[in-house]
Amino acid sequence: MSDDFKDKFDLDDLKSAMNAATPTLDAARKAENLALANKNFADIQGSRIAARHTPRPNKWTGVMTMLNTLTSRAGLTVTTAIVACGFMIGTPQGRDILNLAPTARLAQPTPPDAAVLDPAGSVSVAPALADETTDDANVAALAEPVMEMAPAVMLSESRSREEADSAIGNPATAAPLSLTRAAPTNDLVAEGMALGQVVSAPEPNVAGIGEPDTESFANDTPNPLKITTEEPVSTFSIDVDTAAYALIRSSLTAGQLPPTDAVRIEEMINYFPYAYPAPDGQPFQPTINVFETPWNADTQLVHIGLQGEMPSIQDRPALNLVFLIDTSGSMESADKLPLLRQSFRLMLDNLRPEDEVAIVTYAGSTSIALEPTQAGERTTILAALNALNAGGSTNGQGGLEQAYALAETMKTDGDVSRVILATDGDFNVGLSDPRGLQAYIEDKRDTGTYLSVLGFGRGNLQDATMQSLAQNGNGTAAYIDTLSEAQKVLVDNLTGALFPIANDVKIQVEFNPSTVAEYRLIGYETRALNREDFNNDAVDAGELGAGHTVTAIYEITPVGSPAQLSDPLRYQAAQTASDSDELGFLRLRYKLPGETESRLIETTIPVLDRTQPNQEASFAASIAGFGQLLRDDTYLGDWGWDDAIALANQNRGDDPFGYRTEAVQLMRLAQSLSN
Amino acid sequence: MRMTVSDEDMALAAQNGDGQAFASLIARQYDRLFRLCFRLTGSKHEAEDLTQDICAALPAKLSSYKRQSKVTTWLYRVAVNAAHDRRRKQATYGRASDGWGDWELNRQAVIEENQTRADWLTIAMGSLPVDLRDTLALVLDDMTHADAGDILGISEGTVSWRLSEARKHLKSLKEKEGVV
Numbered sequence: 001m002s003d004d005f006k007d008k009f010d011l012d013d014l015k016s017a018m019n020a021a022t023p024t025l026d027a028a029r030k031a032e033n034l035a036l037a038n039k040n041f042a043d044i045q046g047s048r049i050a051a052r053h054t055p056r057p058n059k060w061t062g063v064m065t066m067l068n069t070l071t072s073r074a075g076l077t078v079t080t081a082i083v084a085c086g087f088m089i090g091t092p093q094g095r096d097i098l099n100l101a102p103t104a105r106l107a108q109p110t111p112p113d114a115a116v117l118d119p120a121g122s123v124s125v126a127p128a129l130a131d132e133t134t135d136d137a138n139v140a141a142l143a144e145p146v147m148e149m150a151p152a153v154m155l156s157e158s159r160s161r162e163e164a165d166s167a168i169g170n171p172a173t174a175a176p177l178s179l180t181r182a183a184p185t186n187d188l189v190a191e192g193m194a195l196g197q198v199v200s201a202p203e204p205n206v207a208g209i210g211e212p213d214t215e216s217f218a219n220d221t222p223n224p225l226k227i228t229t230e231e232p233v234s235t236f237s238i239d240v241d242t243a244a245y246a247l248i249r250s251s252l253t254a255g256q257l258p259p260t261d262a263v264r265i266e267e268m269i270n271y272f273p274y275a276y277p278a279p280d281g282q283p284f285q286p287t288i289n290v291f292e293t294p295w296n297a298d299t300q301l302v303h304i305g306l307q308g309e310m311p312s313i314q315d316r317p318a319l320n321l322v323f324l325i326d327t328s329g330s331m332e333s334a335d336k337l338p339l340l341r342q343s344f345r346l347m348l349d350n351l352r353p354e355d356e357v358a359i360v361t362y363a364g365s366t367s368i369a370l371e372p373t374q375a376g377e378r379t380t381i382l383a384a385l386n387a388l389n390a391g392g393s394t395n396g397q398g399g400l401e402q403a404y405a406l407a408e409t410m411k412t413d414g415d416v417s418r419v420i421l422a423t424d425g426d427f428n429v430g431l432s433d434p435r436g437l438q439a440y441i442e443d444k445r446d447t448g449t450y451l452s453v454l455g456f457g458r459g460n461l462q463d464a465t466m467q468s469l470a471q472n473g474n475g476t477a478a479y480i481d482t483l484s485e486a487q488k489v490l491v492d493n494l495t496g497a498l499f500p501i502a503n504d505v506k507i508q509v510e511f512n513p514s515t516v517a518e519y520r521l522i523g524y525e526t527r528a529l530n531r532e533d534f535n536n537d538a539v540d541a542g543e544l545g546a547g548h549t550v551t552a553i554y555e556i557t558p559v560g561s562p563a564q565l566s567d568p569l570r571y572q573a574a575q576t577a578s579d580s581d582e583l584g585f586l587r588l589r590y591k592l593p594g595e596t597e598s599r600l601i602e603t604t605i606p607v608l609d610r611t612q613p614n615q616e617a618s619f620a621a622s623i624a625g626f627g628q629l630l631r632d633d634t635y636l637g638d639w640g641w642d643d644a645i646a647l648a649n650q651n652r653g654d655d656p657f658g659y660r661t662e663a664v665q666l667m668r669l670a671q672s673l674s675n
Numbered sequence: 676m677r678m679t680v681s682d683e684d685m686a687l688a689a690q691n692g693d694g695q696a697f698a699s700l701i702a703r704q705y706d707r708l709f710r711l712c713f714r715l716t717g718s719k720h721e722a723e724d725l726t727q728d729i730c731a732a733l734p735a736k737l738s739s740y741k742r743q744s745k746v747t748t749w750l751y752r753v754a755v756n757a758a759h760d761r762r763r764k765q766a767t768y769g770r771a772s773d774g775w776g777d778w779e780l781n782r783q784a785v786i787e788e789n790q791t792r793a794d795w796l797t798i799a800m801g802s803l804p805v806d807l808r809d810t811l812a813l814v815l816d817d818m819t820h821a822d823a824g825d826i827l828g829i830s831e832g833t834v835s836w837r838l839s840e841a842r843k844h845l846k847s848l849k850e851k852e853g854v855v
Contacts, residue, residue: 011842015815017796023719025709029727034702037730041689041697044734255680256699458695 220525237541265523265627295639298563326423343486362399496545641671714812
């Protein structure tokens, strides 16, 4: 044997021996080590933030900041304040106040130290301080500079979003500009990457300090297959929320598959506007399509589309909006409060002068940041928005009480009152139990005030709490991850989002056992109702906004189809109650806004349409497939991502806003992530 | 088209405080890391402890990652250094605990573990000086000589030299045992 051969033998053999000897790793140990690493990561984030962001004012900072920002006019009125400040610098107590006061007053995005270090604690430095200082006439003058910033905002009251955004002096508000969602034509990944970095770059997620990733999602196990002879009736409430889709998008563009519980298929389907036939006389019009299931040639899809009427903008009643804004420490990062400010500014442009706006903020304590103001007074409203800053812990319910009380005072006849809650879902003080809050909101719902919930930011999002609030408060839950999403929710769909045309819309479908062997409702797991709830007007259900569309899809197995999964029973005679060839019967119940008695719409479900399936219905089916691929693909067989993408692509239609194009790109992203 | 986020981008996002990116990154790399730890230590028990040490310290080390290098290169460097630290600590501990029962028990346990798979691999690796062993471990883990040099902070030439030294060692070992 030559030396040469031996040499070779050495390393190759050593390598294979090494590979063979490598023990399988211990999964429990792995999980433990990963958890340890993540915990240490979170800990270190905390200390890094504290080190980087802790304001270190010396005794001059307060005075310097104040002098730099004072104008001559304010300066004159404040001469005495300067003297007083001098006095305060001279005394230790005064110095304490001064050191923190500029932070609280000048709307700097940095919260005071205590809030950063202990986001979960109940210390609320900023509000407490504000209370303390407003009494003090001298220090109150420090608030002047904030108000002085407002004209700067006013000057460029251009409709151009970019300009309006850059006009805001606060550097923090400029950051999320780059959050704009990837344009459908661009390479989504590249954009997604940029997004991930931009979101995290300005300042790490404050919410992640103590408990990273404390997200919770509301969902139920996917609807099982039902056998028509055993359970012919299916009842559920409509759902016009869109939060799930935006959450999925935010996960996918960050390069991760969404948690399965975050996937609520009905919200994905209902994210898209569909061109269903417009109603005539009724508030909404049901349309039913039956066509072959894309993922199973032996079953059919029953597609139920509701199209809400779109009243003309001039006819809409005046709006009373109470923005209830979470200003807890966790709202500080760029994709939360700053994005929220920009979002609300977009919305403000679309309100009419007679609409009224108020702002209530809540953190450790609740305060009214803006008394009810006509939407025409943009300066005042924008100034109040810009003055918001994050700090302290969160007391969700205190804020809700205040907001509802304020909405009550704004109410006049014929108005629509709505509380718009903007939060990262963190209710960590007081009644944080979703059910306790729910009971409170159910109570308030009867006063006629609607509640919408807008979710911001990731890492801490309490999706379950948001869902619970919106569903019980007669409202919608949307998740805003980018400025484009804000545009969709608060501008494009403003009318639909704010003006309800039908309350408590319930859907009940009775399938005909002589034609349908099995059926399965796709999505709507969290919206299921009992059969008897349908006729009970006291039972709450979803609201339909002006111009909204709602889509529900059943997969049915016709009698005699080879796709039938259950075997017929041996000891029970097959009952065929009717010889009708209808597939089933659809009943809808709804209440007109302000009414307490429900109205009924009834229609039959026609038999299979063998012509080319309707484009809108097919697109909805592709999204249903997308959702099932993300969540549970038991019923999809071999149908996979390529099929979903092809189906969605064929049925994109006009797509004026690019939503459907974006959906196709998300599917492709999900496809490569799930490989 | 692969659209998965690269390790490098994940590491940068993690540097900027993205907890999710960090979690994904480490979950992705864990198995590889463990494999290397095994090559460096030669025992499952030791490899697990070493991996734990690295996991615990990794968040703090994250700032040392630079965009120019691959994440694996950086991670391996961290691992090799951690292995080195651990060996030094054990040497100290071993001296300090001379005569302590549990140290002896531990040692016996390790010996026993090694004996149960008493192949020439253990003996061979164990007989190598530490620096040669580290180098060999990296090269056996499909690292190029250049990468290995980068990780160990030595030149590529030194890596090649160490490898030939290691081969010589192993060859003489085999000849001694008469195993070919």
